[in-house]
Amino acid sequence: MTPVTNRQLYLHQRPVGVPTADDIRLRTVDVPSLADGEVLIENHYLSLDPAIRDWMSGNDTYMAPIAIGESIRSTTLGKVLESRHPDFVAGDYVQGLAVNAWEEYTVNSGEVLTKVVNDGKYPPRYYLSIFSGAMGLTPYFGMLELGRPVAGETVLISAAAGAVGSIAGQIAKIKGCRVVGLTGSNDKASWLINELGFDAVINYKDCDNLAEEIASVCPERVNIFFDNVGGEILDAALLNIADHARIVFCGAISSYNASGPVPGPYNYWQILAHSATVKGLLTTNYVDQFDAANAEIRGWLESGKLRFNEDIVDGIENTVDAYARLFSGMNKGKLLVRLAAADQQ
Template sequence: MDNTHITTDKEEQNQEIVLAGHPSGVPTADTFRINNIDMPTSEMLKDNEVLIKSLYVSVDPGMRGFMDKGDDDAAGNKYKLNQPITSRSVAQVIKSTDKTFAVDDIVHGRFAWQKYQTVSVDNIEKVDPNLAPISTAVSMLGVPGLAAYFGMLKIGQIKATDTVVVSGAAGSVGSIAAQIARIKGCKVVGIAGSPEKINYLENELGLDKGINYKQTNNMQVAITEACPNGVDVFFDNVGGELFDAILANINEYGRIAICGQIAEYNEDRPPQGPRPMHTLIKKSARMEGYVVFNFSDEFDDAKKQIAEWYNSGQIKYRENLIKGFDNIPSAFIGLFTGENIGKQMVKTGDSNDD
């Protein structure tokens, strides 16, 4: 490359968002800090690297644990103070020194919260815009959709005669998981926290029943009434007291897929509920936690199947899309107030095709 400065269309200021402090409980605006930083130069772009422009940034509840103090994270995912936070994102290639990736290619990966950055091609994948809108690479066709797919089919092992309950059913993972169960012919009950979400579950996604846990005095009784034949499969995104209520209704040979525990992510000392072991023994039931990357060898096939369901109208998805790079922190904080339906995402830039 013969120019030393990599220009952008508007010569905008490059920025990053760093972890300013370890949060106690729910993160606040003071947890984050936005810094102005230099735009990358040609000298920074090494062999087999690309310069990318951020387009969509995913915020997910599970990121909360990476903000805590400590060095006990074996995967190296703990965020460091005064260093950029990272999450799954979609970006566009602006410059490239690798023949596999061309200028204007759309890519996704785990990127820093920066408007522009250089990354190794080992850490990115191309997005196929023919499968679905490019933003779905970090929603329906990304970790949320894949977690729903493998949790329901591999861990839950659903079959058409099953009664399935999904907690956090209006969220990015739960909404896809619930629809997969519906596609497979199951009776599906979704749990969410507002009338708008219940309407979304029942009237848009076609679930058999939605339960608003915030307006229910006794969840165990509510589950019994909604599932008179008991619960065969429980897909859990929430944990806490909701887990206890559904566990009490689990059937013999029931399966429980533990995908997330958002009720406890901000707790310094998570409350101790009923221990499940006796119920699991009594019902010959199985409970299994998982991370989606356990199934990485099957990602491509899963994406094709989810995209096929989407393009045939069998799956719907919704993105709660917030615009503006500086709104990433507030979008993340909003996850813990229960305000989002579907996938919480931030649109940080326009692609050259827009």
């Protein structure tokens, strides 16, 4: 039976700081009828990603800002209920990369959706975590295409226990590098070293001087800095880069909740001093390579070289509270919301 109503989260007002239920509200709307070329999706999982906060701000970034009153744009994983697109039929699992929304049902053009393999080998939700642009593919292309690791080099990762950082570090280890993570808790540091194989981890919250601590742990300096944070952590890392270092600019979670201009980085001149390069990472630049990348990721999973963690919260009504965990560092791994339709998976 075709659903008639849809619960969705929408942007009520621009957030100041970490978004709350005053900024993002739940409403019930009608499910629109399908036009030619469209697909009706029953969403099973919602992806919670730091970049969504920037889209809420109204700033011009690599994507148009979310308008006031608009549903919160996101990547989702769900099942096709109805299709008027020749490439999809009812029962197909699909992912919409940053084109769907935090809602129970989505109507969207089939041209912006990707069919997900559902052969029983891996849960379909893996295409919202380890096989997705929001988790596995971002560090894959960031590390291999932009970082270009060479065995024996030192790689420094910020937000190392997050969905992206934890995978980026493991890929660098697979390539023979010495990997140092930056994180905000001793529990996460232990997980990174004992379970994921990082060589060293710095708890930046315990440091009086982060730049000096990085220098102590990375005496031969940093060849690749994979940055998910920006701000003071970026400045500390810049003081420790090696000649011809590669800096992968993946995210800047430290500034997403800023209410005014963000200063710095103050030590940007180190890039000139060390003939370093800085490259911004957009996974969408590599869409035509997704299948090949996921084939290699699957091989690493099956051989035990790669491990990952999913942090799953149940219920659309808990999405806003769960999202705040990204900015407090409470999550470990890929943060997802599981909707009622996915209960039997």
